Amino acid sequence: MNAYVSTAQVDPRQLTTGQLAALRAVHEFRLIRSRGGWRAPGSPRVSLDMVAALMALKLIMYRTYAGKTRIEVTGTGINTLAVADQRKRKAA
Numbered sequence: 001m002n003a004y005v006s007t008a009q010v011d012p013r014q015l016t017t018g019q020l021a022a023l024r025a026v027h028e029f030r031l032i033r034s035r036g037g038w039r040a041p042g043s044p045r046v047s048l049d050m051v052a053a054l055m056a057l058k059l060i061m062y063r064t065y066a067g068k069t070r071i072e073v074t075g076t077g078i079n080t081l082a083v084a085d086q087r088k089r090k091a092a
Helices: 017-028 048-056 075-091
Strands: 032-034 037-039 060-065 068-073
Touching: 017 048, 017 068, 017 075, 032 068, 037 048, 048 060, 068 075
Parallel strands: none
Antiparallel strands: 032 037, 060 068
């Protein structure tokens, strides 16, 4: 259980397309640390600067599993992705 709880919602319009794509990659793939960022086989690499930007917005966080550090999407990040997907479907 993580002690951090975020109450602020981030509007997807405030994020760049790259930030939304990186947030979606973190949500869909189990990324591991690689040179210059985070990546999983078959996924795009998420740079360290992008991870820092998403962490500053409290959309992702570090989590340790079996002694290995990973990044995962927070509840706020999941809500942000859901709102972005809803707006995308509504616009189509």
